[in-house]
Amino acid sequence: MATDTDHKDTSGPTMITLVLITLVMLFLGLHWVRQSFPDLASYADDSACVDTRVEAGQTLHTRDILVSVFNAGQKSGTASATMKRLEKRGFVAGDTGNTSVAGGVRGVEIWADSVNPAALLVAKQFGAGTQIVAGHDQLGDGVVVVIGDNMRRMSAPVESLVAEEQAYICGPPVLQ
Known part of the structure; x- marks a missing residue:
């Protein structure tokens, strides 16, 4: 049977892992937001021909x-x-x-x-x-x-x- 002390042993490392994942995602999100959008004119075709x-x-x-x-x-x-x-x-x-x-x-x-x-x-x-x-x-x-x-x-x-x-x-x- 699990005791309260068993949960306390895993909750610290779980919390640290979740904080690290959040920081990595925050870093990647800020990096992607700063990137310029592609030039849509390069995708446009003036002619359907x-x-x-x-x-x-x-x-x-x-x-x-x-x-x-x-x-x-x-x-x-x-x-x-x-x-x-x-x-x-x-x-x-x-x-x-x-x-x-x-x-x-x-x-x-x-x-x-x-x-x-x-x-x-x-x-x-x-x-x-x-x-x-x-x-x-x-x-x-x-x-x-x-x-x-x-x-x-x-x-x-x-x-x-x-x-x-x-x-x-x-x-x-x-x-x-």
Whole structure:
């Protein structure tokens, strides 16, 4: 049977051990608090684009393409409504918003640095005669769609196309 003297023999060393642990944790805590925070700008990526190489003969799918949509017309909500339709077709959403364009955009224009398979696949969503225009500032990531007030209905969905030549496209980031 344990007596009071048995408890007194272990309570001193236990108390010393607990005080030492507390002092070590206090020292470590003060050390960590004094450390500077990491530069969050180094973690930020200004672009959601990942340059992706597409080979001639490779099939490109809507899920491989990042699209941004901007409204250059007077009808409110056109950009977000069009983005939702493109997302339903499998495209990856980039930016949406409003823009003003000198000279205006009557229907739909696809703004891309060059005619590439990504721009062609996006243009097919809006039907024959949709213009792909180079030389504009990039308003958003990926293939940029600019919509005017005279946009007609989107054509039948086109889910993929075969690249005729090698190109680089703006693809969505891949989660690993």
